[in-house]
Amino acid sequence: MQKFRQFRRYILVLVGVALAIGIEGLLRRGIAVMLSGLMLGTPSIGGELLAQAQIPSGLDVEQIFEASPTETTDTDTVTPTTRPSDPVVKPPTSCQLTASGDLVQGRSYGDPHFKTLDGKRYSFQAVGEFGLIDSQNNSFKVQARHAAVRESLSLNSAVAMQICGDRVGLYAQDFPDGDRNHVVWVNGKPLEVGSTPVKLPTGGAIALKGNVYVINSPTGEKVTAAKSTVSQQSFFNIAVFVPSSQRNQVQGLLGNFNGDPKDDLQIRGKGVLPERSSYGDVRKALSFAGLNSGPVSLSGAERLYFKQMYKEFGNSWRVSAAESLFDYPAGRTTASFVNMAFPKDYLTLNMLGRQRINAARKTCQQARVPADTLEGCIFDVGFSGMSGFARTTAQVNSYLRTAQELFPGLGIPTVDQAVDRVIDQVRPKVCLPFIGCR
Template identity: 30%
Template sequence: MALATLVAASAAWTPANAAENPPPSQRDWQNKIAQVPQPTKGCFTADYPDLTWHPATCAAAPNLPQPPRHGARPLVVGNGDDVAAQVPSGFISTAIGSFDSVVNVSSESGPIGNAGPAVANAYTLQMNTNFFASTACAGSPNAGCQGWEQFVYANDGSSGVAFIQYWLIKYNAACPGGVGWNQFSFTGSTDIYCWKNNTGGAVAVPNQPITNLANLSLTGDVGGGGDSVTLFDGSTAYSKVGDNAVNAAAGWTTAEFNVFGYGGNSLGGGTASFNSGAALTVRTRTIYGGTAAPLCVATGFTAEKNNLSFGTPAPMPTSPGPAMMFVEDTVGGASMNCAAASTIGDVHAHTVAGLAYDFQAVGDFELAQVGPDFEVQARHVSGAPTWPDASVNQAIGTRMGNTTVTVCSGPRLVVDGRGVRLPEGRTISLASGVDVTLAGGVYIVTDASGNSVRVTPQPGYLDVAVGVGTWPTKVRGLLGNPDNNVKLLEASDGTVFSVPLSFYDLYQRFGDSWRVKPAYSLLAPCGTKVEESNPKKPFFANDLEPNIRERALYTCRQAGVPYAWLGACTLDVAVLGGKAAATYVGKPPPVLDGNGNK
């Protein structure tokens, strides 16, 4: 049957019929050949545009674990801080990872196995499954044991190999004997993991320097009763058939693809370090039997990392699909999230759907509610007497599950009702899965679902950015839009308003509906006396005294603030000072200006 399939497939294009039937594009060919079954177990290659596998040399796979995530999430890509594609139904049979754009990448280096000196062009490409219930855990005493599969291309700086690595997560007993499992534990942990590479070695691949990254693509396939990994360097495919050791076909729903460090050890995963200014646009395509776009989930599974962080725009489903694409770079500085919203300065709201509008009411407000386990609140205080119709954030509170974290002006950090002194550069990892980090003076709170809150203390006020761990999803509050429609806002009672709202509707109906009652406040650690008021009139940059407005506008332009944010920046600089302009530098424009371009 496999031979018949190969023959039929290879007959799809030959030079003889090229005139009436031109060859497929390289991308289409890669997608097709990755799903053509290999005739036997072993190593194979194929060359564009042929759809026939040919036997190839097998080499030894590196005897190194590529460990699962462990410990606190970093502020760079990897060890749980990543973006993955989750299919809306069924199971993934094939996932394809590639790079739509590789910009300013001139060098990369990293240690082998998270130890020793950095080696130029040492990295891995990984297509990782989620953790899932597996029959391979049958011998484990731990009911929470899970299977995990990694499709890996490993480049050690002089040569490359593609192979599959299998894991039993928290097997917590002696690993199954006689079938090649290796025992593994993280330093300081009593949990026992089991890992092994596929039998028969790895398919040999010529050295791929990091400058060739744009031409590389990695595919993991678990369809047809088996599994295989395929690395493409453009016109050549290198494939290795696996052992189907954890039965991923019955549990693969989420795919993580990225470039990472070369292996790890009991201390964690290694890091692939790129040159300054490097930027990648990563695409993860899923094949699962449907055509709907995947969900974006802000999570990752491998412990390996790179030194990039998330840039803009936020991850979005993109064609050809079903697929998801996102940006990572050395200057991104963003926490992992699948949709982002923010309130900055004197308060300029930017919703998850991309609506920008000014909201100058005073009091405690619900910024975002996402399901039963994630919400964010803010306390707005008046700019009176100088600016009576403006307000700024003075406190931010979030609830993630049963954990509450509040940042008061000062700044002062309160976790679950207790004051905490968090040194710069340190992370608190709570039993609930919530991490609280102070980095560069910014408080970053994340949960196991990828939701995040980023609080940036400024002189006299706080900026806040809210990241949603799964997208699309329903977000309610000042930063939500019903049905994620950028042209609509929704009151807490379900009343829907079209944008722009009248001044009365914005404050008396929409805004007042999202005031937080004292019994439900997350902001009490910052004080229980809360003033409540609404502005008497709109307050935009055009309402400033002309000389004040022109000086502030000049400051914003000199800072390089994008045109779309000049109005908000001008108002902030006038009210809060010149340093407020920095917040808007490089900020992507809103999808819609809800202020009517005032």
């Protein structure tokens, strides 16, 4: 311990001298080498002593380690590449962690059903590529690709995102190179991901736990994509977690995050779709079905609402070729995945009838589906006839726990950010004779 204290004092003096005489760049490189050695477990100079040290507040060594590649990770795998067909990632204004507060969840799961960041629930079975989240500073974007199932249902077959300066895509169908083992793509190249987090070039990280992929952004957001297969249909249940300090700074199918669920169905660049449920309340459906146990057709008002929802609201959030963050198989583009005539029919719980609602509800309850996702589960099981949706829906509320287990806290600092924090911590504490405090 005495040896460590002497070493620490020696380092502080060196820091002070370096800052005082203007060789901070050299100091920065030295600390970076030491921190990198610590992260990778290599015997860098001072690594053993630093491993025992109490790092200044705000710098969690375990978090840095978890976000860093292991010794066997080929960091070239995530080096950005440029191809003529690659989308251009718009540079973010900042990739620094400035967010704070609790993480708030928005999600797209099942057929798919949405819960916005403000808590608005709705169902949207269109086919194509759509923007879920688009941040004002361009540091964080999430897009989903909906693929058709039968004539009126769809699933999240892929999800793509911008994590600061990196483009990340996950594919359950339509794999860019035709290889179904290449689920994860980063900056146009396939990447093998396991339980050890792999660091992305501009500070993010990605890892896999069970069937759940977790992507961590250095600006504080997290994305989970749970890959599931039901009746040979592979898809993702997607959850997006945004710090509460970022209210009023996002837009998309997951809402504007302003605290008011009534204005979440906002047409891009225009007004707000009137408040109304798009898949119905199961209690109301059962009550209405009590008068007639058979399916109930849509009313004229309901048809008008769905037409507005799909044609005005939904279409406004379709991704253009210039906006797309997805990777594509040879000869295919954004347009290849669009079907403007889908769905054939607009669906609500009222259309199931009492018997099918009760049967689907029993299946969902046996799978222990939480109350806040029960209606979506009944919808999926009832219309598809696939009980597997109950199993996958039951997992939805566990995604935040999985994300926090892999990436604790709001964000994980890069090596450069860690160096900045070390220098910032010691800068005001070092005072030298004839030089003063710097």
